[in-house]
Amino acid sequence: DPISVTRRFGIGQFQPDAHVYARRRRWKVIGLDNASPWNPRSDVSTWTYRRCSSCGLRYHAQEPRCPRCRDSRPGQSLPSFDFAGFLAKKDERPILDEEERYAVRNVVKVYPQWSGEGHRVTGRWTVGPGWALRLSQNEEVRWVNEGLQPTVNELRSGIPVLHREAKGYLVCPSCGRMLTPAQPAQVQGRGRRNAGRQGNQNNNGHADTCPQLGNAPQSVAITTSSNVEVLRLMLPVPRGTQPETWKSFGVTLGFSLLNGIRHHFMLDAAELDFEFEGPWEINEQNFRYEMLSLAFIDPSLGGSGYLHRVAQLFHMVAERTLEHLDHPGCDSACYRCLKAYHNQRYHDDLSWPQVIPALDELAAAAPVERPLETGDLDDPGPWLDAYRRGVGSPLEAQFLDLFEEHGFHPSKQVPLGTASDGSTLSVADFAVPDRRLAIYIDGAAFHDGDRSRRRDRFIRQHLRNSAPPWQVEELRASDLHQGRALVERLTGVGAE
Ligand SMILES: [Zn+2]
Ligand SMILES: [Zn+2]
Ligand SMILES: [Zn+2]
Known part of the structure; x- marks a missing residue:
């Protein structure tokens, strides 16, 4: 009997080797369910992509340059699959406590593509101290699970990895089994992935009838995508400062506003996602600066239309955000104001005092609608003049x-x-x-x-x-x- 969740969560919760808690038991994911209608019927990568060496975006390998920062340096093509049906077996060890369920970090990352079938920008506004809001429809958003970062020893051992910063998954798209590399050189003991698969060592773990039999295991990413609405707040910042400062500012302002939006429009947590993008460098008329984007993503297919209202009422959202942040006994971030399970990757970056001036200015006046023809860089002019x-x-x-x-x-x-x-x-x-x-x-x-x-x-x-x-x-x-x-x-x- 399958357990179903929304795909963009499922590719993290049910990733190979994951523990799943369902029906009062613990399960361990051991591969792909070949009988599932949700798995691709092909062993050819469903989305072949590249990592932008400048801004880190994952984007379609056929694109001549990064659709976000326009960097065109070549990069390695990486395979990913729309796997969506996973096989789990019972894990009889007792469930320890609630905490344990959250011990696994969510490694799925979100990559809005700035493009897509039927993609277009449908709204532009100026908010606060001259920042741009930009609403796009039918933008392709990719959720990508590249697995954990390999350890130095793992890299040295020569096991197949997706790239130097992510192991990917050694799972066979044809037979659905977890694979083990033929010669885990210099690694003592058997790989954990091999547990319970005796007799298959010579096959790298493939099923006896697998057409891939004999091929060296290849590490792959797991992905899903949707064409959705994305509302971005674009923030030009000066160049050459520590990226960590911008990240801390950006994720704090973004998750603060996400809470404000949810409260103002009474939305459930799953109805809207936030993703921090950047910084990436822009060179305009011989002046270099960096851009940050706070992207609010409505994951429902085609969009449900409320991001347009969010944009129109952005000053009220900011006001609601300030109200929500006004709480005693917290000088950076706590579970009452900003921390949540879904943003634990960013907990160390969250600190609300730094975003109060920005929220004050966003709350001070209603957004001003602008013509759609305006370029994507909006008019960061006053900010660039200031930095100059x-x-x-x-x-x-x-x-x-x-x-x-x-x-x-x-x-x-x-x-x-x-x-x-x-x-x-x-x-x-x-x-x-x-x-x-x-x-x-x-x-x-x-x-x-x-x-x-x-x-x-x-x-x-x-x-x-x-x-x-x-x-x-x-x-x-x-x-x-x-x-x-x-x-x-x-x-x-x-x-x-
Ligand atoms: Zn880029
Ligand atoms: Zn196979
Ligand atoms: Zn707090």
Whole structure:
């Protein structure tokens, strides 16, 4: 009797060697169910793909270049199969506890293809501080299970792997059996995969009647795909900073907004997925920057239409997100606000204080609809101008304009304070170090390094209390209206 789940979950839950809990028992997946109508009737790869060496996207091997970042360097073709019927046998060991069920990491990754049969962009909006929202329909999304990362020893032993960063699965698309390589060189003991398959060692594990008999086992990925709706929030960021900083910011903002969307539209967890894309580099008119995309995926075939409403009400979604994040006793992420089983891969990256300024700005005004013809890069112009001038956001650039207009030329991006390990504690947006004046612009901005709001607050206080004290100014968008008076106050600070 088959147990059925949605395919994009199934290819992770039922991957070869996985433990499955069903009907009050534990089962172990031992191969493919050849009788299943859901398995491909061919031993030819159903989706042959490549890994982009620049941005990491998995995309169709026939494409001349990466559909996301346009990198065209060649890469190895990798086989994947739409396996969907798996065979499991009873595993009689007792079930220990609930925790154990979650011990297996979900290794299925999501790769939106930026293309697909009938794919088109059906909506564009500008939100918050000049960011783009982009809605596409019939976009092919690939869910790919490449298995675990091989250990150094496994790589050395020469066992077949999919690529250096993923083992893939040694399963035969013809007979459905798990395979063992002929000579697991220098590896002591028998491979675990061989357990319970005595007598087949000479066949690599193939069934006696398998047409693949005699062929060396090949490692493959397991995949499924769907043409669906994808809503993206596109964030241009400066180049050359640590990708981990962007990832932490991006996954935190994305999962925060996902919660906000679910609450606002009362959706179940399975009705919408989030995927962080990037960063990838863009070179536009000799200016290099990087792009992040927060992709919200409606996995129902053809889309159910609510991502369009999500886009139109993005400011209300942001408002709801802020409400949800407002909870006591948590200064990074907990199971009440951001952590969940489905995002455990990102738990170390989640920290909500860094996304509050961005959410504040997204909540401040309704999205503005834009013509569809606008290019995919939207108009990141104000952000790029800011990065060119060495500041972190269009808002900071506006303050810089105001300062310069009135003859005030503070230094930009000034590291302040030193931790015991010699690292910088804080980077002021503007400063006049001689006069111990530090200026922070409160708003969404992208600078080098970690700028979690809470930490910054603490350090600003520390600067005020140091001897001699720093004058710390914290400015918001509304302070721009003070114009010349603000500059006079700032240039007068510290003057006797
Ligand atoms: Zn790419
Ligand atoms: Zn076989
Ligand atoms: Zn929390």
